[in-house]
Amino acid sequence: MARTSSRLLDLLSLLGARAIWPSHELAERLGTSTRTLRRDLDSLRDLGYPIRTVKGPSGGYALGAAGKLPPLLLDDDQAIAVAVALQTAPTSVSGIDEAVARALTSIKQIMPAHLRAEADAMHLTAIRNSWEFPAPPIAASTVRAVGYAIRLAHLLVFDYLAADGRRPQPGEPDFSPPLRVEPHHLVTWAGRWYLVAYHPATEDWAIYRLDRIHLHQPTGTPFQRRELPHRDLAGYVMTSYDRGDTPAQWQCLGSVVMALPAHVVARWAPGGSVVEHLSDTHSRVTLGAWSWAGIAGLLATFDAPITDVQPVELKDACRTLAQRYRAASR
Incomplete structure (x- = not known):
């Protein structure tokens, strides 16, 4: 069974590499008889791949118009993975929305019917979360x-x-x-x-x-x-702080000096933050959020002392959160 499956993949790949294959050449490339070749071609047809028989002196076998990207022997889980991956493709690249839609359509066309139904069932809409810290496309x-x-x-x-x-x-x-x-x-x-x-x-x-x-x-x-x-x-x-990062476009943007090395802060700072090396033990981090309290909350996740808090709105937010946590700890 394993040898047969491997031979079918090889056959499908060969069919996609040339417009028309004479039967004897295909059999020779696969190291099999023409009789076994015919059985393998029938197996591919049973799987839903459009194998055409071309008549005439220069005839043979060809992969139909709906099968231009072999091999594509996808099981149900793989079909769902392809559909989901294309529909949730990263939005950090501009101008590819139409290409993604066309790619999904093209792949569906070469899928066998039952797998196409699986892919069609996975029609979804991807919505950006505010915590994704969007970057310029x-x-x-x-x-x-x-x-x-x-x-x-x-x-x-x-x-x-x-x-x-x-x-x-x-x-x-x-x-x-x-x-x-x-x-x-x-x-x-x-x-x-x-x-x-x-x-x-x-x-x-x-x-x-x-x-x-x-x-x-x-x-x-x-x-x-x-x-x-x-x-x-x-x-x-x-962990590289000097990687060209720029502050994300948030309505609130603040900075502090943190008692942590820059490579540690760079590893765990959210996307859209900027980390500056000050010494082996201290670094400056600039980050944003939709509120000053949001920035203060993010800074607390580092569990490290902070100084030189800028601007004054961020200082006020830190003071307010400290009062709330003090009250909650009673």
């Missing part, structure tokens, strides 16, 4: 271009935008010439996209927010891949 073209450079190991050249989304001009404090880096990996975390890259000019690794990258033309210049800065790349990004 990224153009799909930027994601493609950076991913392409990573795959081909080509140097990237880009301007790094200021925290407010502007391109700094010469003479401004945050102006820098275009960066030329070796892109190695993309990481998504807390609704944000990060590029892990090596900067030859500084001979060091750096993390860049993808929504702050303004790409120049592709260089086509190859580079030699390097060993990544950490085996746990996700942990490396999460």
Whole structure:
């Protein structure tokens, strides 16, 4: 049974790789007889895959128009996973809503009927939660271009935008010439996209927010891949405070000095926070919420002393919460 299933997957993959396959070539590629080949083709038809028989001297077998993405032997759980994944695709990339809808439609078309029914049953609406700390959307073209450079190991050249989304001009404090880096990996975390890259000019690794990258033309210049800065790349990004983060757009925004190292605060601070290294034991964190009490509550989750609380509204909120907790503890 295992050999048969494996052979069916191989057969389905071959059918998708060429418009028409002569039967003897298919049998030869699969290492089986033409009789067994016919049985396998019938098995695929029974599963709902449109296998056509093409007549004539150059005839053979072809995968029908409704089966252009083989192999797609999905069980019920996998069909549901595909439908849910596409309908809840990250909203941090702009301009892909229509593409996601078309992809879901295309995949449904090549599913057997009973699996298509499973996918249709999973029609849902995704609603953003206020605690998701939304980030500025990224153009799909930027994601493609950076991913392409990573795959081909080509140097990237880009301007790094200021925290407010502007391109700094010469003479401004945050102006820098275009960066030329070796892109190695993309990481998504807390609704944000990060590029892990090596900067030859500084001979060091750096993390860049993808929504702050303004790409120049592709260089086509190859580079030699390097060993990544950490085996746990996700942990490396999460504990790096200098990763280009910018404050989320909240109606309330405050900052404190916290008696914790920056890498600890960076790991546990909510998305949309900015962490600044002050010393081995202290850091400044800037974060927002829909209320000053919300910021005070988030700060309490770190269970660490705080000083230099700014602005005065946040100080008042901390005082109010302290009074409430003191009363509750009696």
